Amino acid sequence: MARNRRTGEMAIISLIWAGAGLVALSLCAIIVYVAVKGAGTISWTFLTEVPRRMGKEGGISSTIVSTVYLTVTAILISAPLGVGAAVHLTEYQQRRTVLTRIIEGSAEALAGIPSIVFGLFGFVFFVIYLKLGWSVLSGGLTLAMMILPTIMRTAQEAIRAVPVEFRENSLALGATRWQTVSRIVLPAALPGIVTGIILSVGRAVGETAAVLLTAGSALGMPLLPSDPARSMSVHLYLLASEGISLERAYGTALLLIVLVITVNYVANLSLRRFSYRLRG
Amino acid sequence: MTTQGGGRPAQVRAAHERLVALLLLATSLVSVLAIALIIVFLFAKGMPLLGKVGVWHFLTSPTWNPTRGEFGIATMLVGSLVVTLGALAWGAPLGLALAIFLAELAPPRVTAGISWAVDLLAGIPSVVYGFFGLVVIVPFIRERLGGPGFSILAGVIILGIMILPTIVNISRDAIRAVPRDYKEGSLALGATHWQTIVRILVPSARSGILAGIVLGMGRAIGETMAVVLVTGNVTRMPDSILSPVRTMTSNVVLEMGYASGDHQLALFATGMVLFVFIVVMNVMVSSAMRTRG
Structure with a gap:
């Protein structure tokens, strides 16, 4: 038995x-x-030439630029908002109130919405209603909404991890709340906050459906925030689904994977340094 | 006082503090505003068509023919549900097994390796999964099992892999959060490690595990790019797992580029149905989490 x-x-x-x-x-x-x-596809010319004949020939330089442009726009919008919200929730609200519950509930709900729904919303709100058109700005704003919950949550965790003595000492020395937050708490929590931002970069780089509906799929090199942009992931989708060039699709996919692995690695590194700093 | 703020009169400093507090409050309200705007605009665009063709007709008619003004998403509802449930059927048990493995069985170095792999799986963009499915899994099914290859099965395989990280990470944390005493008590009574896992740890962590599975389900039903590249996107009722299907998400991304008028409104209505699905699922999770007590 x-x-x-x-x-x-x-x-x-x-x-x-x-x-x-x-x-x-x-x-x-x-x-x-x-x-x-x-x-085999990845070469200097693949990285630096613009796509020709809908991506059948040439490189993918404009899609790399578009990806960076969209991601940076999204981070610039979302990081201050997310960190601000996290500071408000952790440092300015002593207890859980109805308000904090609504704010945290909204962030959680935002995190659960599928990217295609963000795409639909971004299209009707930013592209049509605010008349921003298919553009880097519309795409960046939509991406910013998508990554906001991640930035908020990681920033909240990082700020909570700062020992309470730091705040008490600062306040005891006569510093105001904001002085304490901006000069003591945020610098101590910075590596954790940065980790959250780097993780969001990974998400923004890989996002496809929402970007396709809000930034468009025009192949030109975007210069102004009002220009349309085709990101690498959208480019990969169109190359693969329309059978334009499997070879270039493989190259683009590989580049995306390398980018995401690098981002993950950097995020882990920054996180490890953060926990080390708080301990030591 | 050497600090800048300290050099100013107390009143100015207090006003400055209040202004900052107000600004921070404003930033934290952005996510509330975002959710409100999404609901308002999605419903404003989706409701008119539902009013026109009728909610019941929209959900149950299998005919999707935008040029003739026929809007029924029954085939896509079935498509989304079948692909999602199929992915859960193998993704959930495997995910739970992996969570048990990571929390209880694996030696530390293996845990680190597998955790790293799982995190990386979570980081790979969905369009890359779709592309991999298109060039590897679809041809494999076509050659070995028959049919067009673009199929429910292809979607199920790809989505199952994609939802693993969600299920593994949340279930693992839930199992690890079970108090040590429970485990020690069980072992002290003579139960084997495996008996302890199955009878004590997993039942104690069940609400967390359930939450992980439902979140994975939400991710699967909302997934677009991985599915659109591998399931064939035909608006016909599937009759086997080798048949092609179209999901609600695919419907939107495929036709949004050129749709106008009622057709475009019908795509918004499709997105609205999807949104309602996800909200219902999320409510289920939070109530499950609350009953944990």
Whole structure:
């Protein structure tokens, strides 16, 4: 009896090990496959030339510029708002009130909305209603709404992790609340806040559906915030779905993966340094 | 006083403090405003068409023919549900198994490796998953199992992988949050480690695990780019898992580029139905979390 039970357990545990192996394997499969197929495409000209004939020929430089442009716009809008909201919630509200519950509930709801719904909203509100057109600005504003909850939540956690003695000492020395927040709390929480922002960069870079509906898919090089822009992920979608150039799609996909892995790595690094700093 | 603010008269300093507090309050209200605007604009664009064709007709008619003014999303409702439930059918058990593995079974170094892999899976853009499905999984299904390859099955495979990180991370945290005493008590009574996991840890963490699964479900039903590239997007009722389907999300991204008039309003109505779905699911999660007590 007891032995039978033992073997049964061993079987299940080996199954779970197999499952873990499967996940590691499928991740490797995706990365290695795209890397092998895409490595040949990536070259200096691929990175620096603008796409020609709808992306069939040439490089992807304008889509790289568009991606950076959109992401930076989104971060510039969202970071101050998200950090401000986090400071308000953690430093200016002593208790959980109806107001804080509404604010946190909204942020949570925002995090759960699918990107295609953000796309629809961004289209009708920014593109049509505010007459911003398909543009870097419309796309950036839509992305800013999407990443706001992440920035808020990570900033809240980072600020809460700052020891309460820091604040008490500052206040005891006669500093006002804002002086304490801006000169003591925020600098101490900065690495954690930055980690949240870097994670949002990853999301903004990979976002496709919302960007397609708000920034458009024009292939030109965007100069002004009012210019339309086609990001790398939108470019990948259009190359793949319309069968324009599989070769260039592989190259674009590989570049996206490399970008996201780099972003994740940097975020982890910054997080580790943050916990080290608070401990030491 | 050496600080800038300290050099000013007390009244100015107090006014300055109040202004800053007000500004911070304003920033925190942005997310409330955002949600309100999304609801207002989505419903303002979606409701008129629902009023015109009727909610019931819109949801149950299988005919989607925008040029003839026929708007029914029944095939897409079925498509979204089938692909989502299929992804959950294998993603949820595997995700739970992985969460147990990470929380209880794996040696620290393996835990770090798998956690890293899971985080990376979460970071890969959905369009890359879709692309991988298009060039690897779709041809594989077409050659080995028959049919066009663009199918429910392809969507189920890709979405199952995509929802793993959500389910794994939330379930793992829930299992780790179970008080140590529970585990020690169970082991002290002579239960094996596995018995402790199945009878004590998982049941104690069930509301967290459920929340993870429902959030994964929300991610699956809202996913667009991965699905649109692999499921074939045909507006016909599927008759097997090898049939192509169109989901609600795909419908919007495929036709938004050229739709106008009633057609465009119908796409907004599709997005509205999706939004309502997600809201209902989120309410389910929060009530499940609350009953944890």
